[in-house]
Amino acid sequence: MVTPTAPPTPAPLSLAELHTSLSDPVLDAMNFLNEVVARFPDAISFAPGRPTEGTFEPEDLARHLQSYTTYLQQELGWSRDQTRTLLFQYGRTNGVIHELIARTVANDEGIEVPPEAVVVTTGCQEAMLLTLRALFARPEDTLLVSSPCYVGITGVARLLGIQVRPVPEGPDGPDPLAVQAAARAAKQAGQRPRAFYVVPDFANPSGASMSRAARELLLAVAEEEELLVLEDDPYGFFVRTGEARPTLKALDRGRRVVHLGSFAKTALPGARVGYVLADQEVVGPEGGRTLLADELSKIKSMTTVNTSAVSQAVIGGLLVESGCRLREANSAAVAHYRTTMDTLLDALERHFPAERQAELGVSWNRPDGGFFLVVDVPFAADHKALELSARAFGVLWTPMRDFHLDGGGTRQLRLSCSSQSPEAITEGIARLAAFITAQITGTAA
Template identity: 50%
Template sequence: MRPTVTRLDRASLHGSLHDPVLGSIGFLNEVMQRHPGTISFAPGAPHPDLLPDTGLQRYVDRFVDHLVDDRGLTPERARRLLREYGPSRGLINELVAEALARDYGIAAGPGAVVITVGAQEAMLLVLRTLFGSPDDLLAVANPCFVGITGAARLLDIDVVGVRETADGIDPDCLAGLCAAARGAGRRVRACYVAPDFSNPGGGRMSLACRQELLRLAEREDFLVLEDNAYGFTAPSGCELPMLKSLDSTGRVVHIGTFAKIAFPGARVGYVVADQTVTGPCGGTRLLADELAVVKGMVTVNTSPLSQAVVAGMLLDHGGSLIALSRDKSRLYRRNLECLIAALDRHLTGAAPGVRWNRPDGGFFVRLRLPVPVTTGLLERCATEYGVLWTPMAPFYTDASGDHELRLSCSYLSPDQIETGVRRLARFLRTEVRP
């Protein structure tokens, strides 16, 4: 007699699995696999030429030497650390804290840092820890990175979108959302922003807007979740202070990643959470301590070997995040300049109503079309014109992105960018009618 095969009703699984936000990345990967010969402006991945071209062991050895020479461990103990689980909060916290203080003026000690499995885990840990009531709302810039909205959906956290202006998130809109939440018996618990060249919008928050956001967070009693994935691509001399470095009242939880400045395969990120948490008996600890508790139940720890590689790369550059990212920043600025110049040459007048933004840094340019940007339009562009891009609709909390697409230039060469934009112009001239 054959055994009965268990069948599960998908409707009985968590509702997030039906959410198009969670399916958007998988859909793009599927399209790329079906059209391997296309030029793809879809992935916001680091350029392959920037991946380490030497054996990773030398970086591990560099970190071990640091543990022995600078931290006083025996060679045996130092190497054993890399083969054990390790503490949930991380092994390289001191190096990261020192680099953030030296490079960006973020004065938080190693005890306020948790090393995570990429920035994505940092977002999940922060949301799970902070959002203790179903009445709590997460405010996000609109459009917004699907990693944070997807994590919120997994955790059943309600999200509200905040309008963006040319200077960044609109403080008046956010203040209105806070008031509306209070009126409904709820509260905005935190606001997520990527102030420097955000994914996917490419926008940058002005200094005045940063300062106003922090004042608003203090008045309305919410936390600011700062994602700093792309700040390193700012043109030299045009850097702006991070929100965390401007934070004088402990309102900012800062999230960072080594994916773009080291390499993504390491899967190492970090979160700076120096807020004080008061216990029922009056005792206090840091928010980072609470994040480490949650992490212990999610991934136990971040791979010690991955941390060692990243730390060795950081030490090779004098312990400086800026020095580690300098060559990468030059390449990405070159690619962005190539993309914008190619759009100016080939898309100007290609189709009525087509327009694009002109960010000064980051990986992304946003294109607006006079027609809805559908998956069918993407399939036709890939099949008949050999070029891929990303629909913007999943990045929005409303329907305002239905006519937009995102172009990423990070993974391509200048020649590929030029060819891809020519193909895109031909597609627009032929297929797009207002």
């Protein structure tokens, strides 16, 4: 007879025995920020880069879905049974709206790729994961990134055990000659620089943009150094001043650019639909030829299997309704982000006029568009300062040091204007100005 005993105390898992990436500060940064935002719900937040909800209505989802099913049945001649299977079952690994995406990028960006080169992903984050896993095969393979850099790509690299080498970013984005120097330094160190990741338009977090001349020079450097360019361009539509610049993929003649795309900012973030344009040819050991998109499909089949057909149908309906011209469909959003960035810049100027900037040692950049700008301050803009700002002054921002791989950004903070109204921005900058002044004068505590 077995005598019942008290259940054993569960033994904790040792963090030292889990993957080393779980101890990386890059993975902690966003969790910390989310936690602070949750603890101070009444604070005005310039922290997240989420898009405006604008004119979103719950009824829109049903309309988009109906538009897509109508497109399938009336334009493509699908039967009701075929439509039902597409929506309710597992689907094609590389996606079912690839033809609509190929038409859209051709109309909006002048990017000409065959539909078979499009991989529809679960957000752009999966696009990064698939691309890095496919391209980085050897221990010495190294990813070059602008620094500061979006933590999504550096986090994925860390999870996959990929070496990352930072390229310092200037006020106009990465200098192609600095990219070349970094590639050559990597080779001298026994590494194989495989690709360079860049956000060419209104980058997250800096707001910097590359000129057309710099883009063309970067492609020439990539050719010379045998680099692929991983182009991530979620903000290119949202021009505040000047004209939109061509994407790197639109300028690419040597198939050096793998374009990472997303509908999060231009359509519907909740759908979690992104894509990769991967038209590079891959040659097998027996001489067989495929597209890089086909190789990404093999990895996707072992991760998410396929991107939600329902989410794709919603995005597909939205593309159909817009005539596969999202740039035109985003005219209201472009106007909104232009207004919010102008409001943000005007409010900073009011609270910190030129003489006040010089006196306090405060400055900021003036992006030509997008969601973000960076403020330089003469104190440590770290997590401790962020918590004080939220608790005592009711305003949130993002420490720039979380985006740097080379120890920079310690006295910088990122502001995002994307999800706030002009009125909230005006009040939020008043609170931020009070916090910054108190920090400088020693009265913040």
